[in-house]
Amino acid sequence: MARVKLVQIAHARSGDKGDTANVGLIALKPGYYPHLVEQVTADRVKKHFEGICLGAVERFELPNLGALNFLLHESLDGGGTLSLKTDAQGKTYSAALLRMEIDVPDELLSKDSVSN
Amino acid sequence: MIRIANGQGFWGDSLEAPLEQIRRGPIDYLTLDYLAEITMSILQKQRSRDPRSGYARDFVEMIGRGANDLVTRKIRVVANAGGVNPDGCRDAVAKALNHAGIRIGVVAGDDILETLDGMLSRGIEMRNLDTGEPLQSIRARVQSANVYFGAAPIADALAQGSRIVITGRCTDTGLVLGPMLHEFGWARDDWDKLAAGTIAGHTVECGAQCTGGNCQVDWQSIPDFAGIGYPIVEARPDGTFVVTKHAGTGGRVTVASVKEQLLYEMGDPMEYITPDCVADFTSIQLAQDGPDRVRFSGIRGKPATNMYKVSISYSAGFKAVGTLVYSWPNAYQKAKAADAILRRRLESLGLRFDAIRTEFAGVNACHGALAGEPSPDIAEVILRVGVRAADKAPVERFTKEIAPLALNGPPTVTGLGSGRPKVEEIVAYWPALIPKSEVSPRISIQET
Numbered sequence: 001m002a003r004v005k006l007v008q009i010a011h012a013r014s015g016d017k018g019d020t021a022n023v024g025l026i027a028l029k030p031g032y033y034p035h036l037v038e039q040v041t042a043d044r045v046k047k048h049f050e051g052i053c054l055g056a057v058e059r060f061e062l063p064n065l066g067a068l069n070f071l072l073h074e075s076l077d078g079g080g081t082l083s084l085k086t087d088a089q090g091k092t093y094s095a096a097l098l099r100m101e102i103d104v105p106d107e108l109l110s111k112d113s114v115s116n
Numbered sequence: 117m118i119r120i121a122n123g124q125g126f127w128g129d130s131l132e133a134p135l136e137q138i139r140r141g142p143i144d145y146l147t148l149d150y151l152a153e154i155t156m157s158i159l160q161k162q163r164s165r166d167p168r169s170g171y172a173r174d175f176v177e178m179i180g181r182g183a184n185d186l187v188t189r190k191i192r193v194v195a196n197a198g199g200v201n202p203d204g205c206r207d208a209v210a211k212a213l214n215h216a217g218i219r220i221g222v223v224a225g226d227d228i229l230e231t232l233d234g235m236l237s238r239g240i241e242m243r244n245l246d247t248g249e250p251l252q253s254i255r256a257r258v259q260s261a262n263v264y265f266g267a268a269p270i271a272d273a274l275a276q277g278s279r280i281v282i283t284g285r286c287t288d289t290g291l292v293l294g295p296m297l298h299e300f301g302w303a304r305d306d307w308d309k310l311a312a313g314t315i316a317g318h319t320v321e322c323g324a325q326c327t328g329g330n331c332q333v334d335w336q337s338i339p340d341f342a343g344i345g346y347p348i349v350e351a352r353p354d355g356t357f358v359v360t361k362h363a364g365t366g367g368r369v370t371v372a373s374v375k376e377q378l379l380y381e382m383g384d385p386m387e388y389i390t391p392d393c394v395a396d397f398t399s400i401q402l403a404q405d406g407p408d409r410v411r412f413s414g415i416r417g418k419p420a421t422n423m424y425k426v427s428i429s430y431s432a433g434f435k436a437v438g439t440l441v442y443s444w445p446n447a448y449q450k451a452k453a454a455d456a457i458l459r460r461r462l463e464s465l466g467l468r469f470d471a472i473r474t475e476f477a478g479v480n481a482c483h484g485a486l487a488g489e490p491s492p493d494i495a496e497v498i499l500r501v502g503v504r505a506a507d508k509a510p511v512e513r514f515t516k517e518i519a520p521l522a523l524n525g526p527p528t529v530t531g532l533g534s535g536r537p538k539v540e541e542i543v544a545y546w547p548a549l550i551p552k553s554e555v556s557p558r559i560s561i562q563e564t
Contacts, residue, residue, distance in 0.1 A: 011331075011332040011333050011372065011376065012332065012376075012379075013330065013332070013376040013377070013379050013380050014380075015380045015381035015382075016381065017246075017381060017383065018245075018246040018545070018547065019246060020246070022379070022380075022381060022382050022383065024375075024376065024378075024379020024380070024382055026372070026375050026376065026379065028333070028372075048486070049486075050485070051484050051485050052483075052484045052486075060382075060384055060385050060386075061398075062379075062385050062397060062398050063398070064398055064399065064400055064401060064402075065375050065378065065379075065397075065400065065402070066375075067375060067379060069379055069382050069383075069385055071383065077471070077473065078471075078544075079246075080153065080154065080544060080545050081154055081432070081542050081543055081544055081545070082432060082435075082504065082542055082544050084435060084437065084471060084473040084502030084503070084504055085473065085475070085481075086475055086477065086481040086482065086500065087481070087482050092482040092483065094332070095332075095482075095483070096482070096483045096484075096486050099483070099486055
C-alpha cells in the first residue's frame with residue numbers, strides 16, 4: 001500500500017447552494033474509484049473539514065462517472081451574500097478535499113505510471 | 117440535429133463570447149443566462165428608480181452588435197435577460213434591432229411579489245428550503261419574489277414563431293431544453309428525453325466551465341485560455357447529444373472537463389429537480405467522441421413534481437470587509453497582532469455584531485486549518501476582517517477603525533488602498549416552493 005494525497009489520483013469541483021457547499025470528487029482512473037468509495041467516507045470528510053463544515057456531511061455515489069458527491073452543510077458562514085468569507089461559495093473546497101490522504105495498492109500506482 | 121450554443125454563464129461573463137458563438141461556426145440557437153440568485157433584487161431596485169429599466173442591459177448591447185449575423189445566419193436566441201421587466205427588455209431589444217421585422221416572444225408571469233400575501237393567507241407558507249423557517253418571519257423585508265419557470269413556455273414561444281425569446285426568472289436548464297422541446301416535438305411527459313435536455317442544459321449553463329475553464333486535470337496544458345471556446349450542444353431527437361465547441365477556439369472538451377461541470381452545484385444526483393422533470397445523473401454515460409467532443413447517452417428521468425421553486429430576496433442587514441497588508445519579517449505575527457488590536461478597539465467602543473470574521477490571505481483564507489502553518493519567512497500576509505450586523509451604525513463605525521492601524525499598530529503595513537471600506541446592504545436569498553397551480557407563465561409575441 002502507498003499513502004497518497006487525493007490530488008494524485010482524483011480531481012474535483014465544488015460549488016454552493018445557500019449555506020451548503022458541494023464537493024464532487026472524481027477518480028482520475030477507473031481503478032481508483034473503489035478506493036475512493038471505501039476510504040473517503042462522509043465521516044472522514046466531516047473530520048477533514050473540521051472548523052469549516054459545522055453541519056452534517058452527506059455522500060452520494062455516481063459509479064457511472066467514477067465520482068462521489070459530498071454535501072457539506074453549514075460550511076459557508078450563512079452562504080451567498082450573508083457570508084463574510086473570501087470563498088463565500090466554497091469554490092476552493094474542491095482543492096481542500098484533495099489534501100486528504102488515502103491508501104492505494106502499490107501495483108495500481110505502478111501500473112498507471114507504466115501506462116502513462 | 118440542432119446546435120445550441122451557450123454564450124453566457126452568468127451576468128458579468130464575457131461580452132465577446134456570445135458574438136464568437138454566432139460568428140465562428142454554424143449554430144441554430146444561442147442561449148444566454150443572465151440571472152444569478154440575487155440579480156433580481158438589484159434589478160428591482162433599478163426599476164424602482166427608472167420604470168424602463170430592470171433587465172440585463174448587456175443583452176441589449178449584445179443583440180445590437182450581433183444583429184446582422186443573427187438575421188443572416190437565422191439564429192434564434194433564448195435569454196433570461198428580462199429580469200423584473202421583460203417587456204422593457206423587449207422594447208429595448210426591438211430598438212437595438214432597428215425594427216428588422218424580427219418576432220420577439222416574452223415569457224413573463226414569474227413575478228409573484230404582488231401575490232405573496234394572498235398565498236400566505238391561504239396557508240402557503242413558503243418555508244425556507246434550507247432552514248425551514250416560514251416566510252412570515254421576514255415578510256416585511258422582502259424585495260423581490262419570482263418563480264423559476266422551465267422549458268415549456270420557452271418552447272411555446274418558439275412554436276409561435278419567436279426568433280428571440282426573452283424570459284424573466286427561469287431555470288438555466290430550461291433555456292437549452294426549450295429549443296429541444298420545440299424542435300423535436302418531445303411529449304411533455306417523455307421524462308427520459310426531458311432529463312437528457314435538462315442535463316445538456318446543466319452541462320453548458322456555466323459557459324466555459326465545461327470547456328476547460330476551471331478544469332483541474334492537466335490545466336497547464338489546456339490550450340489558449342485567452343481565446344477559450346464556449347460550449348455547443350449537438351442535440352438529436354433520440355435524446356443523445358454531444359457537447360463540443362467551435363473549431364479553432366481555445367480550451368478543451370474532455371470527459372474530465374465535462375464530469376467536473378456535471379458535479380458543479382450538485383445535490384442528490386438521482387433527484388435533480390427542475391420544473392420540467394427530475395433528472396438522474398447516475399444514468400449518464402459519457403464517451404470521448406473525437407477531439408473536443410463528448411457524447412452523452414443513456415439518460416433517465418422521472419416525472420416532474422407539482423411544485424415550482426421560488427426565489428425570494430430580502431434585506432438582511434449590513435456588512436463591511438476591511439483589509440491591510442503586512443510584509444516580512446514576521447508578517448503573519450504582525451497581522452495576527454493587528455487583528456487582536458482591532459477587536460479590542462471594537463469591543464471598547466461597545467459595538468455589537470452578528471458576526472466578526474478574520475482571515476489571513478496567504479495563510480488560511482481558502483482552506484482554514486487544512487493549509488497548516490505558514491513559513492516563518494512568509495513574504496506578506498493580507499489581514500482581512502469582516503463584520504455583519506442588522507443595524508448599519510456599528511458596521512459604519514467599524515469601517516473607520518481599519519485605517520488608523522496604518523499608523524498606530526504593528527509595523528511594515530500597507531495596502532490601505534482607497535481608504536475606508538464600504539458598507540454594503542445585504543440582500544439575502546430565500547428559496548421556497550409553491551404549488552404549480554398558483555401561477556402560470558404569460559407569453560406575449562410582438563413583431564418588431
